[in-house]
Amino acid sequence: MKYVIGVDLGTSAVKVLLVNQAGRITKEVSKSYPLIQEKTGYSEQDPEQWVEKTLEGLKELTGSHDVNPADIEGISFAGQMHGLVLLDRQQEVLRHAILWNDTRTTEQCRKIYQELGEERLLTLTKNPALEGFTLPKLLWVKENEREIYNEASTFLLPKDYLRYRLTGRINCEYSDAAGTLLLDTAKKEWSSEICDVFELPVNLCPPLVDSGDCVGTLTEEAAQVSGLSENVKVFAGGADNACGAIGAGILSEGKTLCSIGTSGVVLSYEDSADLDFSGKVHYFNHGKKDAFYTMGVTLSAGYSLSWFKQVFASEESYEELLQELDAAPLGAGGLLFTPYLAGERTPHADADIRGSFIGMDSAHTKKDFVRSVVEGITFSLNDSIQIFREQGKTIDKVVSIGGGAKNDTWLQIQADIFNAQVVRLESEQGPGMGAAMLAACGCGWFSTLEECAGAFVEPKDIVSPVSENVVAYRNLYRLYQEVYTQTKEINKGLAAFRT
């Protein structure tokens, strides 16, 4: 039996999957690393940790009795998007990576609109200026850390840096390049116009390849440390959401994905870059060649739950904590939560907004808080579902992946709030599976990603909405929607007190 490896460089952990030719995950290793949050709005990670933890994970995988490393033919990567890794002329990392959920760059976003114009930005990149994207981060470093900026010879996205460390080859692929605000999305080339306006040398941008391209093999050192053969073919891979879409079989029009990791996304496949969503949702290049996807993003989806667990229930596992979901009633006894712990993207692009618990009552106990956190995260994802429906899309079936798809009750809550069938797959590891599928196609096991999805993507069950819950949640959702408007100004005032 032959194997490929899919690596998902997530925000909470790197997940390494060993996948056989039948598409079954025969071994899975996860290694976590922390966020570095020095100030409110800041979110960084040490790229060296990504490399160390990935190598540890690969070593554990190849060292197990499940596989002969000589049978592993290919490896590919999915990764958290938008993060800025800056390298100097010797390809050394210049500072910690600034991540997708770091919102220090509101001023730089304003500047992008002032100097390039919102309309021109949307025409070229299909996306608005949001704090999490890479260009504002690059401008922040240029303005605030000039010495570091002057040393920079290239920037990389997180999984592209990891792949560079394993192969010695510097590349970026289109699905992650799309999240930088420097790519001309339709033309698939770095925008010299945007670089010129912001006086950034175009050669700061790494060479572009397709997600399925073979970019080389492992370095001798990486092969030795990981236990893999030096002949393993390395394929470029894609943004975690692009790979999540591949891993969930979102490869044609009409298919919708909900992914609840640290962030949460609702994603819809698009055949072309011609549609106009006026920047209400993100519009990116897919990992499938010359295809696209649109998506809405909740910044703190799984992160809201992990925050709650860490602050109020650090001794409990997620399974123990989420047992409380069944004990609490629908609507959490009148307790509403908004998951804006680090600001928000869709539908409110607002770095200042923060989360709320509304309606706290002396009768409430921990179970109600857990339920309201899960319901609030899901309401936030429903905001994106509503945008797609308003644009004329039919959403009656949603494939659910990510950590949030592990829990039965949460899947039912998704079905009831989205008023759609929710499909659970055999494995919730969408991005890692998508990366493995890119490697499987690259190794010649399949001629198209669709053919590969036919063999690899296996639905486990379908959760249907319960009509009385749908009605109750529709009423509660209206109240949820009001919380943003009612708390916006209060949160602006509170910003001065944040540390």
Ligand SMILES: Nc1ncnc2c1ncn2[C@@H]1O[C@H](COP(=O)(O)OP(=O)(O)O)[C@@H](O)[C@H]1O
């Ligand atoms: N057993 C579980 N049931 C439901 N949600 C879970 C469970 N375990 C983890 N999670 C949620 O999944 C999130 C991590 O998901 P994951 O897809 O691994 O994220 P990332 O790719 O961002 O690292 C956590 O923040 C947590 O909220």
Ligand SMILES: O=C(CO)[C@@H](O)[C@H](O)COP(=O)(O)O
């Ligand atoms: O910023 C985005 C998408 O635009 C995030 O979805 C990141 O890509 C992080 O993903 P997870 O670690 O939550 O999977």
